[in-house]
Amino acid sequence: MELRQRYEEDLFLVRGAAAWLATAALLAALAFFPFYTPRYLLFPGILVAINVVVAVGLNVLTGLTGQISLGHAGFVAIGAYTATLLAARLGVPWWLAWPAAGLTAAAFGFLVGLPALRLTGPYLTIATLGFGIAVHQVLTNWEALSGGRMGLAVPRVTFGPAALTSDQRLYYLAMATAVLLTWAAANLGRSHVGRAFVAVRDSDIAAEVMGVNLTWYKTLAFAVSAFYAGIGGALFAQALRHLEPQSFDLLQSIYYFSMIVLGGLGTVPGAVLGAGVLTVLPGFLSGFREWLPVIFGVAIILMMVLEPRGLYGRWLRVRRYFKTWPL
């Protein structure tokens, strides 16, 4: 056991040679992923990266700040349509359109966050649910803007070396975004902002007494989370190259929510794990067809009963067990 003597030592995100080695190995594995795996696994890799961005963002809101959102697909949709409309109608380049998509979603996140000051628990959940459904309805019916149910073609963005295929380029872009935003979220959790979020989650009255500005931090949590969702949406649009409101329905919001619950609420690695597992699993289990939702539901219930801290919690336990093994 190492002994930490100074506060700075406690602040390191990656601690010790073994951890550095593992991090480097992981990054290298991600960087060379397109070269050592069969090509057909590349696209699932892109989808995993996109869902990691959304799940890590949702975890800031739900895991850290304790505000449950069942309308997250709405933010993803706003990001996807903003990026696409900016590029298709105004010819904005992608490196400008995508951050703009994140910021637009963040602005909506701020607005949705305002009622969170008065609503808590199930009432807030219903408000976010309403938001998600409203976005879906607006996109379905405002055909001049979104193309409605006929769909909207997404212009292809060109970037990166021509030697790579378009899937490979998108993979690098999505994965780099996911790594960067995951790192940012991990850091956010350890900053005074993250501490304030956690204080709000544990007791908002106590947090306010201690000087945490509830108005600011609750809306900030919504805005940050929606920013992540917006960026995820812009990536999603580019991956599919055709947008349809049906991709952003209530079920999708529930899916995002299950990701962070299954992975482990309140932890960044948990969100990453959950996103990865829930993105890849349906493809693997597609042989079960109509049983798939049942299997999923049962798995989540079992998870809640047996391991409420999620996949990441299970991992921590296993690791702790082996630390003292064979005692």
Next chain:
Amino acid sequence: MDAEKSGAIADKGGEATMRYARVFGLVLILAALLFPATAGVAQERGITPTEIIIGSTVPLSGPAAYWGLGVGRGIDAYLKSINDAGGIHGRKFRTVLLDDSYLPPRAAVNVRELVERHNVFAIVGMIGTANAFAARDYIIESKTLWITPTTNDIWAGLREKKYLFVTYPSYLNEGRILTQYAAEKLGTKKMAVFYQNDEYGLGLLRGVKYGVGAAKGVKLVGQASYEVTDADVSAQAVKLRQSGADTVFIAATPTQGALIVREMAKLGWRPQLLATFTLGDPIMFRLAGEAWNDIYLTAYFPLPGSGDNKIEETLGTLFRYDAALRGSPYNALAGVSFIEPLVEALRRVGPDVTKDKVVAAMESLRNWDGAVARGVTFGKDRHQGLNRIYIVKASNGQYVKITDWISYQTSF
């Protein structure tokens, strides 16, 4: 001593060289193992000496599973029957059927898996506009033969259409033709449309609007839409009735098509009914009940139960290979109509198959009649193989052909 020393050094040097040589050799062997394909003769993907691999991704679960199971398993059963009859020039078909649950991201993943993992020669069908569009760029860029995604306008904005062939009628023209027929022959004055809220239903709605514009004295007085997941359409039935329409056009799936007809019957309202060809399944007589009689719909192949020998024979074969298809004979036949022209092209090409030869053979089909598809015509500048439909009338649990073929302009 010195000599010994230098000898030792020389030995060491020799050892090092040997080691490098060994490592180098190992690397060479590894490289040879890793890239065995580059040494061999370039072969057409999906064509082996014994097999032709055909892939498809359809919804086998989820809201559109009824469609996907019928079409997908219909294709599979039909190809199996061809295999048992000897295959095509010594090759047998292998079908790879993947489930996309009607979700676009899954469809995008599946087409990549079909091409890169299962090495398919062609992708047949695909259901759902969003799914087809999510997969479109990849299929076109990978230069994979793509036969009949069942969605209109999939070719819009495409520059490279060489490998895309469609034998599926145009919803737009279907809606127009049926509306004009109703205006001229059935005395329709006020039209209403019940449609599915997506490209499929909206395409038909647009067609009806064209038809209303072209015919004299007809107005579109009402329209009501539903989502593919809806299980209750009673509100739509009330809305349509309030519009005062004398004719209702149904642009729906069998499930909701049957529901709306039952709801209208419950209200005691019996307008003249028109319906799209996807409701040509005889199962509709059971699902929709008595009110399904006297409906007018279009067809692009002889409907089951209308007395066409080839159709009945094909159905018998399909049922023999997959008894579950008895529940969706129409969709199974539709699946056959998608794959048939490709099978014929492979027959014409002979034993030495390349993709470009198959394209040329497809383009040589002129007014070709298959077991299900009729009058398929492709050409250098025409990859939409069907340009005609006809109208049938339902009476006493049977569909009766009442017009000859009605042609329209193809668009690609």
